[in-house]
Amino acid sequence: MTRWNADELNRITTADELDIAPRRGDGTLRLPTTIWVVRDGDDLYVRSYRGAQGSWWRTATSSHAGHISAGGVDRDVAFTEESDPGLNDRVDEAYRAKYGHYSGYVQPMVSEEARNTTLRLTPQQ
Numbered sequence: 001m002t003r004w005n006a007d008e009l010n011r012i013t014t015a016d017e018l019d020i021a022p023r024r025g026d027g028t029l030r031l032p033t034t035i036w037v038v039r040d041g042d043d044l045y046v047r048s049y050r051g052a053q054g055s056w057w058r059t060a061t062s063s064h065a066g067h068i069s070a071g072g073v074d075r076d077v078a079f080t081e082e083s084d085p086g087l088n089d090r091v092d093e094a095y096r097a098k099y100g101h102y103s104g105y106v107q108p109m110v111s112e113e114a115r116n117t118t119l120r121l122t123p124q125q
Contacts, residue, residue, distance in 0.1 A: 002123045004042060011071030013039045020046060022059035022066035022079070029067055030059055036109065037070060037121075038094035044121040045082065045091050049105075051113035060119060068121060076124040088115045 004012075012018065019032035033056040037046050048054030060066055060079045068077050082088070092110040099106050108114060 015071035018070035023063040048117040078122040080120040
């Protein structure tokens, strides 16, 4: 399994936003959607602000593949759904720590609905 290198992790983590383009069923990429990204250890996580109704999230969970761009890093990625409560608690804290200054927007990102959309981003070769 391919892992993020330290430079990629730092560049993506320090970027405020990430562009995510899940792969459609026909193999083409959706137009990118700008979202937030957080780090836990050596892994990166995203969530859907609109919960399971988010169209980018529905495509991502259907194909489990796509492309991301943030902090000058462009990578093809795999999307893995994460439901572990302990991990989701840490991801909640990462959202609060990184984006807490956007107070009105953080709460929806740590809601139960958003927690149910947590995806781990894994770089592909």
